[in-house]
Amino acid sequence: MNNIFVYCEVNEDGLIADVSLELLSKGRKLANDLNIKLEAVVIGDQIQNIENQIYPYGVDVIHLAQDARLFPYTTLPHSSIVVNLFKEEKPEIAIFGATSVGRDLAPRVASALRCGLTADCTSLEIGDHTENKTQKTYKNLLYQIRPAFGGNIIATIINPDTRPQMATVREGVMKLEIFSPNYKGKLKKINLEKLLKEDDFLVEILERHIESQKINIKGAQIIVAGGYGVGTKENFDLLYQLADVIGGEVGASRAAVDAGLVDHARQIGQTGITVRPKLYIACGISGAVQHRAGMDQSAKIISINNDPKAPINKIADYTIIGNVGDILPKMIKYYKENSK
Amino acid sequence: MSFRIVVLAKQVPDTRNVGKDAMKADGTVNRAALPAIYNPEDLNALEMALHIKSKMKDAEVIILTMGPPRAAEIIRESIYRGADAGYLITDRKFAGSDTLATSYAVSLAVKKLAPFHLVLSGRQAIDGDTAQVGPQTAEKLNIPQITYAEEVVAVDETQITIKRRLERGIEVVKSSLPALITVHSSASECRPRNAKLLMKHKHARTVTELQEETRDYTELYNKRPYLQIEEWTVADLNADVEMLGLSGSPTKVKKIENVVLQQKETILLTEADKDIESLMKELIGTHIIG
Ligand SMILES: Cc1cc2nc3c(=O)[nH]c(=O)nc-3n(C[C@H](O)[C@H](O)[C@H](O)COP(=O)(O)OP(=O)(O)OC[C@H]3O[C@@H](n4cnc5c(N)ncnc54)[C@H](O)[C@@H]3O)c2cc1C
Numbered sequence A: 001m002n003n004i005f006v007y008c009e010v011n012e013d014g015l016i017a018d019v020s021l022e023l024l025s026k027g028r029k030l031a032n033d034l035n036i037k038l039e040a041v042v043i044g045d046q047i048q049n050i051e052n053q054i055y056p057y058g059v060d061v062i063h064l065a066q067d068a069r070l071f072p073y074t075t076l077p078h079s080s081i082v083v084n085l086f087k088e089e090k091p092e093i094a095i096f097g098a099t100s101v102g103r104d105l106a107p108r109v110a111s112a113l114r115c116g117l118t119a120d121c122t123s124l125e126i127g128d129h130t131e132n133k134t135q136k137t138y139k140n141l142l143y144q145i146r147p148a149f150g151g152n153i154i155a156t157i158i159n160p161d162t163r164p165q166m167a168t169v170r171e172g173v174m175k176l177e178i179f180s181p182n183y184k185g186k187l188k189k190i191n192l193e194k195l196l197k198e199d200d201f202l203v204e205i206l207e208r209h210i211e212s213q214k215i216n217i218k219g220a221q222i223i224v225a226g227g228y229g230v231g232t233k234e235n236f237d238l239l240y241q242l243a244d245v246i247g248g249e250v251g252a253s254r255a256a257v258d259a260g261l262v263d264h265a266r267q268i269g270q271t272g273i274t275v276r277p278k279l280y281i282a283c284g285i286s287g288a289v290q291h292r293a294g295m296d297q298s299a300k301i302i303s304i305n306n307d308p309k310a311p312i313n314k315i316a317d318y319t320i321i322g323n324v325g326d327i328l329p330k331m332i333k334y335y336k337e338n339s340k
Numbered sequence B: 001m002s003f004r005i006v007v008l009a010k011q012v013p014d015t016r017n018v019g020k021d022a023m024k025a026d027g028t029v030n031r032a033a034l035p036a037i038y039n040p041e042d043l044n045a046l047e048m049a050l051h052i053k054s055k056m057k058d059a060e061v062i063i064l065t066m067g068p069p070r071a072a073e074i075i076r077e078s079i080y081r082g083a084d085a086g087y088l089i090t091d092r093k094f095a096g097s098d099t100l101a102t103s104y105a106v107s108l109a110v111k112k113l114a115p116f117h118l119v120l121s122g123r124q125a126i127d128g129d130t131a132q133v134g135p136q137t138a139e140k141l142n143i144p145q146i147t148y149a150e151e152v153v154a155v156d157e158t159q160i161t162i163k164r165r166l167e168r169g170i171e172v173v174k175s176s177l178p179a180l181i182t183v184h185s186s187a188s189e190c191r192p193r194n195a196k197l198l199m200k201h202k203h204a205r206t207v208t209e210l211q212e213e214t215r216d217y218t219e220l221y222n223k224r225p226y227l228q229i230e231e232w233t234v235a236d237l238n239a240d241v242e243m244l245g246l247s248g249s250p251t252k253v254k255k256i257e258n259v260v261l262q263q264k265e266t267i268l269l270t271e272a273d274k275d276i277e278s279l280m281k282e283l284i285g286t287h288i289i290g
């Protein structure tokens, strides 16, 4: 009762998605702060040894629903299961990934439970709140911190009166951390027989093409990112070469993706991936607020841009004024000659 | 009975191109200076609705928008592009609604338009940025939802097949009707205004707008009653006020901070060999790379 619940997404390989593991890691910390338990909701089919997969993140209870009809994800059966579970268990907090699945499911669940839902959070904290009018004080609320207005403002949102306090959280913003390798919880199987109705299967998946997550930008310590200013695919090859020699990954701005210079899977920013590497090299990227939202936590930023006034330069530690096509070969050459 | 498609459209401040004139001296956005526009993905939704209408023998596209009186502009704009009619949901009591309260109000308005076959919305509005109103409205109407629609593969009186755009791929799904569909920005762009429709409907007004007109529209409206845009208030929707506005909104905004471009001391370098070499030397020396 009154614990933290994390909805865990299951991927094509029967594994729990990274974003859900990140949320479990954060959920464990919040559970410790509030002195409550961490519970996971896992719905799918052919899930590989779920207990080994997620207990190490500090999960106390797994609620498992397995059925051939539950994978791939469709809205209605998953929301029926989650709504029913939440009515029984009365979570204090419930978090979902801000992914294609989480942003489809969480609002449906929140509407059915008539509780507040905050979208696309980039940070979650615990804090108190005093209502101005009534002077009523609420202890230990979830502060749900999110960008809105196209990334131009950051709002802190609370749900004082309704439970669960629900939020979706972006991929890549919470740190993935094993809590204890030998942690053990309890497995509870959800009884589906009475729960699922024929009406839950009104939507049928006819076709599905999902790329597996081959590119590991989120985990990269060094990112060489290219924007519209890179100009050509040939110049983009220089980014791959630099990333290759210094051991990094290639990222991109949306304008570069839209121009067909690079695949969408590499897009960084508000509608792409959020990253926080040791080093971010922004090549021909102007630094729109939607792009910065995905990279401004990088430890060091280098901007390569022929415009001294590009906004990205204002958040860069180093700015090299000049042409991407001229500068990258020099960096590659120097590194090859001077590293062991 | 005609095939009824309801499109949800929102008027939003244009947060995408925050130019210099919309920036305040302290580096934050001056929201009041942003122009009010048709939410971009709602235009994709309108286009999808008009496309579906063209595929059916007898169909109509009806716009619903909730907002202040000036949001009537959204209805005119939709009619110029081919929508058949529109209703403005407007009442002070709706102010301050979060997505739960908004979807409650919107769903009551959709119910007033029953029997309907499809409800189309944008995926996300560019101000609140939540993408929650579509799915929540579907739940309140107790109908299936298909989110992130990119293309209509097939549609008839009883079912629809949609191609969805997901983060890492696509999915083709079939649903029975009625259903709610949220439309993604990768769907077809909206057709432009039609000159004939513009001429025919340019005097379309709501009652509130008519009160502000200096010219007398009585005669024109007697001849052309279709110019009247209807407004729906809380009373027209039979809504429970407790479920609207601030009291119907479980989420509360505790604090808002403007994003300020934090100026760092950037070290300026040229593309000269010696500048690049000293930078690379430092990166290697401090083990940031290598
Ligand atoms: C709702 C919404 C969501 C969005 N989400 C994202 C997102 O997730 N990620 C994202 O990146 N964007 C996103 N955008 C788009 C964003 O607003 C910008 O349009 C985009 O980031 C610009 O990309 P860019 O910097 O590559 O291109 P531009 O803004 O065109 O900048 C190109 C830069 O390259 C420089 N340049 C040109 N030639 C050269 C050269 N030869 N050598 C060196 N420099 C050169 C120019 O000086 C300029 O600074 C979003 C927008 C909206 C409205």
Ligand SMILES: Cc1cc2nc3c(=O)[nH]c(=O)nc-3n(C[C@H](O)[C@H](O)[C@H](O)COP(=O)(O)OP(=O)(O)OC[C@H]3O[C@@H](n4cnc5c(N)ncnc54)[C@H](O)[C@@H]3O)c2cc1C
Pocket: A117, A118, A119, A146, A148, A149, A153, A155, A157, B008, B009, B010, B039, B041, B042, B064, B065, B066, B067, B097, B098, B099, B100, B102, B106, B120, B121, B122, B123, B124, B125, B126, B127, B128, B129, B130, B131, B132, B133, B134, B251, B253
């Ligand atoms: C800074 C800030 C943060 C906010 N954060 C949250 C939050 O986390 N959770 C929350 O519940 N509320 C939040 N809100 C409130 C939210 O913006 C409003 O409830 C708003 O009415 C609808 O949400 P949206 O703009 O996100 O629309 P979305 O849910 O993104 O809109 C999706 C689609 O629904 C339809 N639609 C939405 N609104 C209307 C309308 N008025 N008329 C017709 N169709 C419409 C459109 O087709 C639109 O494309 C926030 C508001 C602000 C100012």
